[in-house]
Amino acid sequence: MKALCLYFQIHKPLRLRRYRFFDIGNDHYYYDDYTNESIMRQIVDESYLPANKIILELLKKNKGKFKISFSITGIALDQFEQYAPEVIDSFKELAKTGDVEFLAETYSHSLASLINQDEFVQQVTSHSDKIEDLFGRRPTVFRNTEMIYSDEIGAMVAKMGYKAILTEGAKHILGWKSPNYLYCNAINPKLKILMRNYKLSDDISFRFSSKGWKEWPLTTTKLVGWLNEMDDKEDLVNIFMDYDTFGEHQKKESGIFEFLAHLPQDVILKSKYKFSTPSEVAAEFHPIAQAHVPNVISWADEERDLSAWLGNKLQDEAFQKLYALRDDVLAVNDDRINKDWKYLQASDHFYYMCTKFTSDGDAHSSFNPYSSPYDAFINYMNVVSDFQIRLKELKEGVAVDPKELQNQLIQKDEIIAKYEQQLSELNI
Numbered sequence: 001m002k003a004l005c006l007y008f009q010i011h012k013p014l015r016l017r018r019y020r021f022f023d024i025g026n027d028h029y030y031y032d033d034y035t036n037e038s039i040m041r042q043i044v045d046e047s048y049l050p051a052n053k054i055i056l057e058l059l060k061k062n063k064g065k066f067k068i069s070f071s072i073t074g075i076a077l078d079q080f081e082q083y084a085p086e087v088i089d090s091f092k093e094l095a096k097t098g099d100v101e102f103l104a105e106t107y108s109h110s111l112a113s114l115i116n117q118d119e120f121v122q123q124v125t126s127h128s129d130k131i132e133d134l135f136g137r138r139p140t141v142f143r144n145t146e147m148i149y150s151d152e153i154g155a156m157v158a159k160m161g162y163k164a165i166l167t168e169g170a171k172h173i174l175g176w177k178s179p180n181y182l183y184c185n186a187i188n189p190k191l192k193i194l195m196r197n198y199k200l201s202d203d204i205s206f207r208f209s210s211k212g213w214k215e216w217p218l219t220t221t222k223l224v225g226w227l228n229e230m231d232d233k234e235d236l237v238n239i240f241m242d243y244d245t246f247g248e249h250q251k252k253e254s255g256i257f258e259f260l261a262h263l264p265q266d267v268i269l270k271s272k273y274k275f276s277t278p279s280e281v282a283a284e285f286h287p288i289a290q291a292h293v294p295n296v297i298s299w300a301d302e303e304r305d306l307s308a309w310l311g312n313k314l315q316d317e318a319f320q321k322l323y324a325l326r327d328d329v330l331a332v333n334d335d336r337i338n339k340d341w342k343y344l345q346a347s348d349h350f351y352y353m354c355t356k357f358t359s360d361g362d363a364h365s366s367f368n369p370y371s372s373p374y375d376a377f378i379n380y381m382n383v384v385s386d387f388q389i390r391l392k393e394l395k396e397g398v399a400v401d402p403k404e405l406q407n408q409l410i411q412k413d414e415i416i417a418k419y420e421q422q423l424s425e426l427n428i
Contacts, residue, residue, distance in 0.1 A: 004273040015036055109145050169238070309354070
């Protein structure tokens, strides 16, 4: 029997407060608590809690026949614990059914896999520890930030002991091949690769409520019909989406919750598919081939590459400056520094600096607290400058010399002025 693998991603960053030039060296708290709580409360009430309620009923009603999987970043879990602990309780109820698999992630939705293997391992280990502590089971399948993947990243994940990884079924990687099979890593074939069927996934997550879409309205009967029309030789279909699809990207009025409520029965009774978790897919099916991914891919934007986070000089400058501080963070080993270090790595900070605003502009503007990429860059660099000062003070046991601080600020101003000119030339 074929497998239908449903996976949902949950992540929310800690947004930075307006951190001004004069705060550097004076105020070491970086987060916009009001905005973070407000956004989390909105999504919890409109999306996560109602969706979890429906899914719990479906899991109990279709015991053993309906299965799903989640990955929830450590930052999101930290905010649930602080602002909405009832969400943690609702996921624990889902975990008790035994039909929900929780995957490993980077703790803070970090891009560490692209720059520092030791930091990447630390992020993933920290996240798996948190998942095991909350839900009682250690993950065996990994999903990198934004489904970022390459042969080398897969080899690192295999070395950490994970059995499988999820990534994008990018057309420029697969070519004529179908995402509806299990693949394996080109360097370490022990690592199985589940590739997202982006067509069906995006039909639900992006196009569901679009009345201009020729397939609107999408019903479970129509989706099951599409599944049954697929090549009989294909083993599985991977539908991977943000969990915000339910109630946030697709509002309640669109009928998305009714779609979710009817999906399991229609698949179980009318299709050739059974629901499977990623670890079940990896154990049951054999890879048909190695997936050669020499250049890094992701599930973001039309390009399916890294350009959403590291596509301009602003992003590269901020990214390099942050990770240049890692040795000092380890040397200091201070609890508050360690927490800020994790949170400052969230990929969203670099996403807000993105300067490509084509058809993906709406995605980049969702919950974006900044008026421009330049604004995001200045705020982030101010925060990182203060973080650097704190590291130096803790490491050397003395306050930073005012003249040295002044020199650092002048250097930062020169960098900002240079990129301001470049952005001005781009008319941003």
